[in-house]
Amino acid sequence: MVKYGLLVDFDRCQGCNACEVAxxxxxxxxxxxxxxxxxxxxPEKVGRRLIMEYLPVMCMHCENPPCAAACPVGAIVKDxxxxxxxxxxxxxxxxxDFCKKACIPACPYPVPPQYNPEKDIVQMCNMCMQRxxxxxxxxCVKHCINKVIxxxxxxxxxxxxxxxxxxxxTIGGVLPNVVCRPSVMYIPAKIPYTLE
Amino acid sequence: MxxxxxNSEEKIVKTICFSCRGGCGVFLHIKNNEIIxxxxxPEHPGSKGTLCPKGLAVKQLxxxxxxxxxxxxxxxxxxEGKWERISWDQAYDEIATKLQEIKEKYGAEAxxxxxxxxxxxxxxxxxxxxxxxxxxxxxxMHFCIGPRCVAGYLTFGIxxxxxxxxxxxxxxxxxxxxxxxxxxxxxRYIFDAFERGAKLIVVDPRxxxxxxxxxxxxxxxxxxxxxxxxxxMNVIIGEELYDKEFVAKWCYGFDxxxxxxxxxxxxxxxxxxxxxxxKIREAARLxxxxxxxxxxxxxxxxxxMNSWQTQRALYMMAALTGNIDVPGGNIxxxxxxxxxxxxxxxxxxxxxxxxxxxxxxxxxxxxxxxxPPNFVLEGPPLWxxxxxxxxxxxxxxxxxxxxxxxxxxxxxxxxxxxxxxxFLVVGDFFMTPTTEMADIVLPNATWPExxxxxxFTTPLEHPQFWDKDEFPVFAWVKAVQVGEAKQxxxxxxxxxxxxxxxxxxxxxxxxxxxxxxxxxxxxxxxKKVGIIRKPMIWRKYEHGLFHTPSGKFEFYSExxxxxxxxxxPEYVEGPESPISASTIARSYPLVLIxxxxxxxxxxxxxxxxxxxxxxxxxxLIEIHPDTAAKYGxxxxxxxxxxxxxGRVKQKAKITLxxxxxxxxxxxxxxxxxxxxxxxxxxxSINVVTLDxxxxxxxxxxxxxxxxxxxxxxxxEK
Numbered sequence: 001m002v003k004y005g006l007l008v009d010f011d012r013c014q015g016c017n018a019c020e021v022a023x024x025x026x027x028x029x030x031x032x033x034x035x036x037x038x039x040x041x042x043p044e045k046v047g048r049r050l051i052m053e054y055l056p057v058m059c060m061h062c063e064n065p066p067c068a069a070a071c072p073v074g075a076i077v078k079d080x081x082x083x084x085x086x087x088x089x090x091x092x093x094x095x096x097d098f099c100k101k102a103c104i105p106a107c108p109y110p111v112p113p114q115y116n117p118e119k120d121i122v123q124m125c126n127m128c129m130q131r132x133x134x135x136x137x138x139x140c141v142k143h144c145i146n147k148v149i150x151x152x153x154x155x156x157x158x159x160x161x162x163x164x165x166x167x168x169x170t171i172g173g174v175l176p177n178v179v180c181r182p183s184v185m186y187i188p189a190k191i192p193y194t195l196e
Numbered sequence: 197m198x199x200x201x202x203n204s205e206e207k208i209v210k211t212i213c214f215s216c217r218g219g220c221g222v223f224l225h226i227k228n229n230e231i232i233x234x235x236x237x238p239e240h241p242g243s244k245g246t247l248c249p250k251g252l253a254v255k256q257l258x259x260x261x262x263x264x265x266x267x268x269x270x271x272x273x274x275x276e277g278k279w280e281r282i283s284w285d286q287a288y289d290e291i292a293t294k295l296q297e298i299k300e301k302y303g304a305e306a307x308x309x310x311x312x313x314x315x316x317x318x319x320x321x322x323x324x325x326x327x328x329x330x331x332x333x334x335x336x337m338h339f340c341i342g343p344r345c346v347a348g349y350l351t352f353g354i355x356x357x358x359x360x361x362x363x364x365x366x367x368x369x370x371x372x373x374x375x376x377x378x379x380x381x382x383x384r385y386i387f388d389a390f391e392r393g394a395k396l397i398v399v400d401p402r403x404x405x406x407x408x409x410x411x412x413x414x415x416x417x418x419x420x421x422x423x424x425x426x427x428x429m430n431v432i433i434g435e436e437l438y439d440k441e442f443v444a445k446w447c448y449g450f451d452x453x454x455x456x457x458x459x460x461x462x463x464x465x466x467x468x469x470x471x472x473x474x475k476i477r478e479a480a481r482l483x484x485x486x487x488x489x490x491x492x493x494x495x496x497x498x499x500x501m502n503s504w505q506t507q508r509a510l511y512m513m514a515a516l517t518g519n520i521d522v523p524g525g526n527i528x529x530x531x532x533x534x535x536x537x538x539x540x541x542x543x544x545x546x547x548x549x550x551x552x553x554x555x556x557x558x559x560x561x562x563x564x565x566x567x568p569p570n571f572v573l574e575g576p577p578l579w580x581x582x583x584x585x586x587x588x589x590x591x592x593x594x595x596x597x598x599x600x601x602x603x604x605x606x607x608x609x610x611x612x613x614x615x616x617x618x619f620l621v622v623g624d625f626f627m628t629p630t631t632e633m634a635d636i637v638l639p640n641a642t643w644p645e646x647x648x649x650x651x652f653t654t655p656l657e658h659p660q661f662w663d664k665d666e667f668p669v670f671a672w673v674k675a676v677q678v679g680e681a682k683q684x685x686x687x688x689x690x691x692x693x694x695x696x697x698x699x700x701x702x703x704x705x706x707x708x709x710x711x712x713x714x715x716x717x718x719x720x721x722x723k724k725v726g727i728i729r730k731p732m733i734w735r736k737y738e739h740g741l742f743h744t745p746s747g748k749f750e751f752y753s754e755x756x757x758x759x760x761x762x763x764x765p766e767y768v769e770g771p772e773s774p775i776s777a778s779t780i781a782r783s784y785p786l787v788l789i790x791x792x793x794x795x796x797x798x799x800x801x802x803x804x805x806x807x808x809x810x811x812x813x814x815x816l817i818e819i820h821p822d823t824a825a826k827y828g829x830x831x832x833x834x835x836x837x838x839x840x841x842g843r844v845k846q847k848a849k850i851t852l853x854x855x856x857x858x859x860x861x862x863x864x865x866x867x868x869x870x871x872x873x874x875x876x877x878x879x880s881i882n883v884v885t886l887d888x889x890x891x892x893x894x895x896x897x898x899x900x901x902x903x904x905x906x907x908x909x910x911x912e913k
Contacts, residue, residue: 012391014376014383014405016795017811021249024807025233031806038811043403043852050852052408143236145246146384190391193409 001080004127004183005154006138007161008056011189012146015040015054019140019149023058026128026139033114035059035125036140049193056140056148057110059084059124060182067113067124070106072099076113082154082183083127086113091121108180127151154183161187209675210237210726212650214315214643215250215257216798218243218381222251224644224675231255231644231676241668241727248380249796253807257642258678262626262804264639265679274615275633277872284680284690287636291594292694294619298591299329305552306591308572310334312598313799315640316648316672317684320707321596322540322569324688327699331545331553332572332590336603338561338895340495343504345568346560346894350753351511352520353743355537355568356529358511360490362386364524367395367486371510372421373494374404378793395486397479399424400496401789402818402860403853412479415855418789419770419901420469421497424476425509426767427465429457431480432516438484439518446737447515448744449752449764456764468767468775470855484517488524496900499791501889502768503896504560509765515749521735528736537568539711541699545569554581554590558895559759573895574604576888579613592619596684597640601629602800602864602876605885605897606841623687626804632872639681646683647704648672649711649722669728761893770901771889772840774857777903784839784903786823790881791863791899800864815865815879817846819906820856824848827906834909837861839884839902845909846879859906863899 015038023029023036036058043052061084068076068084075090103113103122113122128138132151136142141151150157161168169186209224213234221240225232234254238245267287272278282290298306307330311321318335325333337345344357352358362368362385376383390396390409398407399414399421407413416424432438433454443450462473462480469476483489491514497506511526519525553570554577555561562571572578581590593614600610614620614633622631623638631637650670685704692700701707708719715728722728733739737749744750757763769776774787796808803809817835829835833848837859846861854860861881868875877883886898 011409012384012387014380014387014795016376016380016383017249018247018252018380020811021252021796021807022247024810025252025255031810034810043408045852050403050408050413052403052405052853054405142245143247143252145243145248145380146387191393194411 003082003154004132004151005061005082005157006058006127006141006184007150007152007157008184008186009148009150009190010053010055010186011191013038013054013056013148014146016145018143018145019056022139022143023125026131027123029116029123030118033116033123035111035114035123037111039110046193051193055186058140058184059111059113060109060180060184061125061127062180062182064180066106066108066180067103070102072102076103081129083129084124085126086122086124088119088121092119096120109182157185161185164188164190206232209644209673211644211673211675212670213247213251213254214650214672215254215802216248216379217314218248218379219650219670220247220251220381221245221670222247226675229676231258243381246381246384249808249811250798250802253802253805254642254644256805256807257625257802258644258676260626260804263678263681264624264626264631264637265681266639267680268637270635274635275872277632279637282636284682287638288690288694291621291636292691295328295592295594295691296695298619302589302591304329305331305549306589308332308334308578308590308593309595310572310574310598311596311684312336312600312603315597315643315684316650317596317688319537319539320685320688322537322542323699324692326541326545326569327692327697328695329545329549331550331570332578333562333569334572334574334578334595334598335562335568336574336598337568337571338558338573338890339499339503339897339899341498342561343498343507343894343896344493346504347508347511350560350750350756351508351744352515352737352741352749354528354741357493358514358520358526358528360492361488361524361527362389362490365389365394365488365490366524367397367483367489369397369399369483369489369491370406371399371491371493372496373492374400374406374793375492376406377404377795378494380795395482397483401855401858402792412475412482414469414471414475414479417468417470417855417901418787418858419500419773420465420471421500422502422506422509422765423460423465423468423767424471425506425513426457426460426765427462427469427476428480428483428513429453429509429516430460431462431477432484432513433457435481437481438516442518442520443516446520446742446749448746448748448750453512453751453764460767483513487517487519488522489517489519490514490524490526495791498896499899500896500901501770501891501898502765503891504894505762505765505768512751512765515751520749521737521741523734527734528741540569542569544699552588554578554587556890556895558891558893560761560893561895573890574600575890575895575897576609579609582613582616591617592621593617594621595630596623596638596687598622599624599628599630599800601633602866602880602882604887605882605899606887607876607880607883608842609887623684625681625801627871627874628800629866629872629874629876632874638687639679641681641683642678643672644675645677645681646672647674647708647723648683649708649719671723671726673723759893770898772886772898772902774903780840780903784905786904786906787858788837788839788884788902788904789858789860789900790885792860794862797864800866803865804867815846815862816849817862817906818849818851818854818860820852820854820858821850822856823859824850827908829906829908835906836909837881837884837904837906839886839904841884841886844877844879844881844883846881859904
């Protein structure tokens with residue numbers, strides 16, 4: 001089965017939050033759970049420059065997701081495309097006092113599973129599989145003005161990574177990529193900063 | 197047939213998003229008169245299937261539980277918040293009767309009628325004023341885009357901005373314009389330009405993402421823009437970096453300009469702009485020697501003293517470097533139909549009525565000079581007329597899509613005047629601090645509820661349309677109806693009938709046919725096609741573009757001189773800056789800027805849209821770490837921002853993005869509470885901004901570069 005991933009060319013991100021609201025609409029989310037978020041990094045001083053970046057973040061779709069390991073009822077699973085999915089019924093039927101939403105603190109990345117109080121479940125990015133099944137792109141990918149986020153088979157995304165010098169950037173800074181092996185990858189800027 | 201029942205209930209309407217003025221293409225998915233979802237239209241030549249957050253959240257705007265659904269009549273005291281529902285016929289009859297009464301008793305000039313943001317109704321509003329006979333149309337162009345239009349008219353003879361053409365540029369100067377947040381849909385063209393190696397120069401007191409990425413970031417002192425522009429010209433001319441051929445052939449007054457800018461050296465500008473002289477030189481050289489180059493002039497310089505002259509100086513730089521109306525330079529919008537003020541019927545207003553306009557001495561804020569209708573100066577001159585009856589009484593105001601209690605400077609002065617107005621009609625989507633002051637409130641239609649010939653859906657906001665060398669006009673198609681909300685054109689049509697004035701139509705479709713006549717299609721036909729295109733003509737000056745007295749691009753304007761203003765841009769310091777007001781600065785030591793764009797909000801709208809407010813939940817004041825430490829302020833503290841006009845509080849965001857001598861407060865913050873004030877006195881920054889003195893020619897107030905002090909809000913016990 002083909003493994004899907006997301007590639008984030010975050011140097012092009014303008015921090016407009018279109019992806020975040022596209023995700024809210026697609027998943028009909030109330031205020032609270034934010035499956036997709038745009039973080040502002042900096043500004044911080046690097047050499048003589050002040051640098052500020054926007055970073056779209058979501059579920060990283062780890063190959064070995066710590067959230068799944070932490071869930072006492074096995075409500076978080078990996079599907080055949082490598083996508084991390086929440087079994088909504090199982091999650092809903094589980095007493096949250098029992099599970100203590102253990103998946104949330106288990107996540108080492110900036111956007112852990114998001115609790116939706118209206119449905120009493122945790123939710124996370126599912127790469128909009130309902131759209132992909134209809135032949136459409138994930139909503140954040142489609143609506144992103146600057147084409148920051150790319151969706152596709154990891155094999156194809158790897159070609160873009162190679163073009164950028166075969167480097168990806170680890171975000172989160174907690175666990176190295178090798179442990180979680182995320183399917184969401186961040187690539188460095190096409191034109192590097194000049195840090196004179 | 198089984199299974200298709202569900203689908204037949206859901207329909208998809210192709211239309212145009214107008215959550216800002218961008219005009220991106222959308223498909224609205226509709227079920228039972230309700231928007232289920234919105235998707236970008238991949239065939240739209242500008243947005244290409246993408247959308248920004250404001251458009252993506254539209255169902256929460258259109259179907260918001262607080263939407264105004266019916267006309268309301270005030271039953272309590274003014275501003276008390278007591279209302280009764282009336283029918284549209286009652287509303288039209290009452291408004292028409294009252295306006296007619298006032299017109300007969302005081303003259304038509306006692307009626308002010310106008311708009312805030314343009315929801316495609318700018319021309320209809322002015323047209324209504326002209327046919328009614330009042331010279332007092334209002335349109336807050338004096339601090340938004342008007343200075344660019346005036347500068348255009350008096351410098352090259354067209355009352356329109358010279359817009360940046362990102363698609364082919366090799367050097368972009370973003371001057372007081374954070375394009376990626378003010379027009380997010382243009383972002384990709386800037387990033388594409390950057391990735392193909394275009395140079396980027398940013399003039400901004402705040403570090404934005406573009407500033408962070410720029411080859412040169414000039415962190416200008418708020419209010420120092422005119423000095424900086426003059427210093428750039430000093431370098432470009434002094435070092436002979438200008439386009440000699442273009443200047444000799446197409447420009448007028450170069451020798452005078454050359455002489456004029458000699459004294460404005462980078463060394464002279466350094467203490468005024470807070471930018472080292474060498475950096476000013478470097479930036480001017482980079483701009484002048486990279487071809488083609490474009491300047492993106494922003495609203496930041498228009499909300500200051502000297503607004504239009506500074507915009508003029510920016511256009512002059514484009515002319516000096518030969519970057520006028522060439523691919524990748526600064527180009528001129530020529531739409532297939534419509535355009536600014538072409539359908540206002542200005543000629544029907546008799547000259548003696550025109551002469552009565554309350555313009556506060558500002559000869560360039562609309563009217564006789566550059567083509568639009570007369571604009572009343574919506575600030576102290578108008579408030580004075582209401583309060584004192586001088587130069588004559590203003591008794592009635594009708595506003596469509598306008599919220600001056602939040603959008604205009606010095607809220608207290610606005611409120612005092614509105615308390616005294618005899619008759620106020622306001623149309624909007626929601627109850628706002630302004631509708632709360634009205635006698636009659638009208639529910640306006642959001643964009644999914646309206647059909648329009650989108651001539652105001654502008655390439656002005658969307659220079660990227662021009663990458664196909666064409667100018668489109670789009671059809672908006674009505675998809676839903678909420679309550680009895682109506683669009684402004686229909687309201688003007690109905691009022692015109694009752695007032696027995698000309699210039700309007702029985703139906704909106706007739707108005708659309710009128711607009712479409714020059715291109716020879718009907719509304720019925722246009723609606724199906726959805727788009728009209730017209731090819732771009734480059735270098736229009738070769739075909740007589742410069743409609744100035746000299747027929748050239750004018751560095752020196754005899755006309756401006758005749759009007760009593762400096763014929764060439766000069767350095768003017770704002771009314772309340774550390775340089776001009778050192779006494780005030782002793783008590784109010786920090787420079788205050790307001791009004792930067794937040795990409796999830798448009799003007800005073802949308803802070804009540806749950807998905808958007810969640811992204812930017814609190815009003816933030818940006819403070820440098822050193823300044824915060826000095827005043828004992830920590831991240832997240834509520835901070836009072838006090839000027840000579842009063843104080844409001846916002847939450848501290850401590851950041852290196854701002855100079856230690858400057859703070860940046862977010863603009864236009866409401867609703868925080870239920871009516872009638874909706875909490876504007878708490879955090880809306882215009883409570884403390886300055887309405888007077890204003891720019892003497894244009895009337896622009898100062899909302900950027902004021903003096904303030906900040907201190908922590910102490911917890912009340």
